Amino acid sequence: MSTARRPRITFEDIGDVTVVKFTDKKILEEQAIQNIGDDLFKLVDELGRKKLLLDFTTVEFLSSAALGKLIRLHQRLATGGGKLILCGISKTIMEIFELTKLDKMLKIVKDEQTGLNAF
Template identity: 60%
Template sequence: MSTQPRRRRLEVEDHGEVTVVNFIDRKILDEQNIAKIGEDLFSLVEELGRKKILLNFSNVEYLSSAALGKFISLNKKVQQAGGKLLMCNINPDIMEVFEITRLDRLFSIQRDEQTALEAF
């Protein structure tokens, strides 16, 4: 019996102590995808012990409230581990979602990757 290879949803790069995560999907809408993205993000903290994480949204055009839920859970895990989660390159439509839900107050959001890396 063959097992289906797991599709890559995140691109993870280390910049010094900071782990930069890029999303492969342009739309983070599908529930099953979101669950897998959540597992991959949580494993960065829980299994790999990463404490400084930057989520780069430059590829992302859409996301749903289920995705927001995963980012909130990730933020809690990072904080519990004594680390820091930052976000950057959020497009204006998605930024509006963060603003109307007031999540722009919960998350530290930076304009671009360079500014975010300097903010850690």
């Protein structure tokens, strides 16, 4: 018997952009980060999505381990001619991106609509 795990993300296709939302306020736990990574990579590797817009509106905390997943996702998409954009990031979480200089590497915009227009 297999047990289905709780989904960590939801996604919706708007045109050729896949908008991803997170179901957790805190992206901290190792297993949760692994599950989120698996779900995101499945979108790219198995479902063939090339334009991902990750909406962080619900997210209050984010660890450095989660940053690692985002970097790998960015690399995977870039390798396959795709693109990753982040939006809805709170001021405090934005500090994490700025301190780690990832705001220079990843494209970050204010909100979903801006993101949809940025691909």
